[in-house]
Amino acid sequence: MEDTIMEKKDLDWGNIGFTYMPTDKRYVADYKDGEWGEGRLTADPTVVINECAGILQYCQEIFEGLKAYTTEDGSIVTFRPDLNAERMMDSAVRLEMPPFPKERFLEAVDAVVRENAAWVPPYGSGATLYLRPYMFATGPVIGVKPSMEYQFRLFATPVGPYFKGGAKPLTICVSDFDRAAPNGTGHVKAGLNYAMSLHASVTAHAAGYDENMFLDPGTRTFVEETGGANFLFVTGDGEVVTPKSDSILPSITRRSLVYVAEHYLGLKVTQRPVKLAELKDFAECGLCGTAAVISPVGKVVDHGREICFPSGMEEMGPVTKKLYDTLTGIQMGEIEAPEGWIRKIV
Numbered sequence: 001m002e003d004t005i006m007e008k009k010d011l012d013w014g015n016i017g018f019t020y021m022p023t024d025k026r027y028v029a030d031y032k033d034g035e036w037g038e039g040r041l042t043a044d045p046t047v048v049i050n051e052c053a054g055i056l057q058y059c060q061e062i063f064e065g066l067k068a069y070t071t072e073d074g075s076i077v078t079f080r081p082d083l084n085a086e087r088m089m090d091s092a093v094r095l096e097m098p099p100f101p102k103e104r105f106l107e108a109v110d111a112v113v114r115e116n117a118a119w120v121p122p123y124g125s126g127a128t129l130y131l132r133p134y135m136f137a138t139g140p141v142i143g144v145k146p147s148m149e150y151q152f153r154l155f156a157t158p159v160g161p162y163f164k165g166g167a168k169p170l171t172i173c174v175s176d177f178d179r180a181a182p183n184g185t186g187h188v189k190a191g192l193n194y195a196m197s198l199h200a201s202v203t204a205h206a207a208g209y210d211e212n213m214f215l216d217p218g219t220r221t222f223v224e225e226t227g228g229a230n231f232l233f234v235t236g237d238g239e240v241v242t243p244k245s246d247s248i249l250p251s252i253t254r255r256s257l258v259y260v261a262e263h264y265l266g267l268k269v270t271q272r273p274v275k276l277a278e279l280k281d282f283a284e285c286g287l288c289g290t291a292a293v294i295s296p297v298g299k300v301v302d303h304g305r306e307i308c309f310p311s312g313m314e315e316m317g318p319v320t321k322k323l324y325d326t327l328t329g330i331q332m333g334e335i336e337a338p339e340g341w342i343r344k345i346v
């Protein structure tokens with residue numbers, strides 16, 4: 001193979017924000033006649049589907065989100081993409097869609113990252129190449145039933161550093177809306193969960209809050225998540241607590257942080273139902289997700305009652321910071337990763 005020096009795109013990596021920017025190639029595969037066809041890379045960012053496609057009528061869609069980035073030694077890698085592949089297969093089963101095979105998912109990720117290597121931000125910029133795999137019903141349905149045809153796509157878009165000028169703790173409010181129904185779809189990554197959370201999020205933003213805290217849909221007494229990130233709490237004794245519920249989306253970041261807490265930092269971790277009424281007893285609170293890894297939460301407002309965490313409104317709490325530094329260090333190749341966590345692509 002010819003040895004070429006790749007030209008990076010001329011972007012202001014530190015200031016690109018979190019918006020869609022089309023890149024050179026995306027991956028597409030179609031499901032028809034009971035099987036997934038051969039995938040292909042294309043330069044065309046548009047999708048043309050029938051007016052009666054299942055996605056347009058009954059919202060049959062699932063998605064994933066992960067990042068490719070440059071590590072300290074100059075490699076381009078992804079973080080635990082096998083877990084995104086598996087979670088997407090679980091989501092597909094719940095929405096009566098044909099799972100896209102794990103190996104093919106991983107090959108698609110590798111291919112899209114390789115083709116868009118010039119769009120992967122350099123090490124140290126804080127920016128990453130965000131990858132969005134998704135699948136939707138393309139076949140026509142008018143009677144309510146699963147579609148017979150689907151499309152799997154995966155595109156990449158560069159995104160800027162999540163915390164510009166430091167991680168300022170968030171203020172969140174306890175929402176009067178629910179994001180998931182008991183025994184519903186809260187635990188799967190489906191666009192429909194987001195469509196119905198938009199009103200809650202616009203309402204919270206208009207009232208001056210950064211995010212919503214959703215409660216358990218059955219009793220509204222336990223903490224669930226925000227709609228895009230899982231909660232992680234730290235007790236005064238340095239124990240990490242994460243809420244347990246069947247309607248929480250199993251965040252890969254949260255699962256990774258739990259491992260880091262136990263195996264790298266020697267902390268006790270408990271996953272259990274967390275009552276809204278016990279929030280005042282925690283020392284630190286954070287939100288976990290791919291985009292930010294952990295965003296610190298300084299304050300929760302429950303209908304005028306303020307719950308202020310001792311970590312304050314200026315910086316991350318000490319345990320949250322250690323978790324953040326260790327996981328980002330593992331991702332960037334500065335700290336040795338557990339077996340299988342980093343997939344090297346280039």
Ligand SMILES: *Cc1c(COP(=O)(O)O)cnc(C)c1O
Nearest residue numbers: 227228229249251252253289290
């Ligand atoms: C994607 C998502 C998360 C975060 O999951 P990660 O795998 O850590 O990115 C949390 N909650 C919801 C509802 C999500 O859709």
